[in-house]
Amino acid sequence: MTLGPNMHNCARYLIFFQYIGTKYSGAVKVPAHQGLKRGVQDHLEDALRRLKPLNPVSLFISSRTDTGVHALSNSAHFDLQRRNDKPIFTENVLVDALNFHLRKEQIRVTSAHRVRDDFHARFCARSRTYVYRLALGIAHHADLPLTEGDLCWNLHNMELDVGAMREAADVLVGTHDFSSFRAVSSDLPFKSPVKTLDVVNIRPGGSFAHAHFHRDIPFWELTFRSRSFLYRQVRRMTGALVAVGQGKLSVPQVKALLEARDSLAYANLLAAPPQGLFLTRVDYRETDLQLPQQTSEEQPPTSVL
Known part of the structure; x- marks a missing residue:
């Protein structure tokens, strides 16, 4: 994703999340025809869609875990674009909003980071x-x-x-x-x-x-x-x-x-x-989790759902 000068309502995020894997088919999404169990990614993307982004949201998960395997800290990145009259989500608001929509699942987002637009959760992992x-x-x-x-x-x-x-x-x-x-x-x-x-x-x-x-x-x-x-x-x-x-x-x-x-x-x-x-x-370089100074300063201090 490349951000243009008038696209301050668009951002890439890295989230860390945990789950008890017993009831899920694994970390990544599962085609509907393959069974009743859904992947953790399916539920995370459902929660993201409830935030009403303008773009089709897809998660890129760093680590694929099997059916029944758990995570105390997995990670994924995604791009999120809001309407022009809406500022981008701050990290804390994003975490709270996602967890609100995940409250019936054994999945929790533990933290979020706004990252540069060429960051990749899988390939940047150290x-x-x-x-x-x-x-x-x-x-x-x-x-x-x-x-x-x-x-x-x-x-x-x-x-x-x-x-x-x-x-x-x-x-x-x-x-x-x-x-x-x-x-x-x-x-x-x-x-x-x-x-x-x-x-x-x-x-x-x-x-x-x-x-x-x-x-x-x-x-x-x-x-x-x-x-x-x-x-x-x-x-x-x-x-x-x-x-x-x-x-x-x-x-x-x-x-x-x-x-x-x-x-x-x-x-x-x-x-x-x-x-x-x-x-x-899942570990990353500290510098990978830091935005360039100019982009960071452009981020608004608060946001609303």
Whole structure:
């Protein structure tokens, strides 16, 4: 979008938003003929249309999450044009207005930034961080507190060999061809399997209801950070690391799996289910979130719906 000199009622925004992914088909919109579940993007665009923009509004989401995967901080950008007699929305007013229209959904906008007109939420992102939550010693789903229902992977194991898991995690850190850890998808021929995994961290976690539940449940969190990930890469890496913790896979076997560079090499392993996965951060350069001084000064101090 290029803003002309008389288009001060038009702006590009970056929003950060969170959601519980259980009832949604994923982060991005879904064609109507593909099922009853809608994507988070569908609901965000519905909320934007209720603001009555002049332009057809489309979100460009930074990070595509699968059905059942959650986000504490995903992001997207969009252009919004108002009538000539209406000033552009300030960030705070935009957040409040969107959340008003999203109040019946498990989706919330946490912040908004007016950004330059060539900003792109996906391509400007410097890193993405995912956290996978494990609950141990759970023989049945009913053993979990209600607050954890679809927010972790409940394992029968009371203990995991965390030392071996960390050793296997070290194998994955760095720049590698992660073909063995990506699932087959329609865009597979168009994406390089070479990624740089900056962080894999395994540490104790906790229940959201820890202080109020009748027994202690051991929780662990696996944190992954990279500029970008392949389709289902995090869930496949988590499944392999848990297999190591359960003694079903050795560290040399994880290394051999990585070096195989073949998605079929993963076929007999168990990818972690979606409900334990959270997108927790999408990071940008601070300068990318700042408008040029002249444009910033043109922004009105207040706005109305």
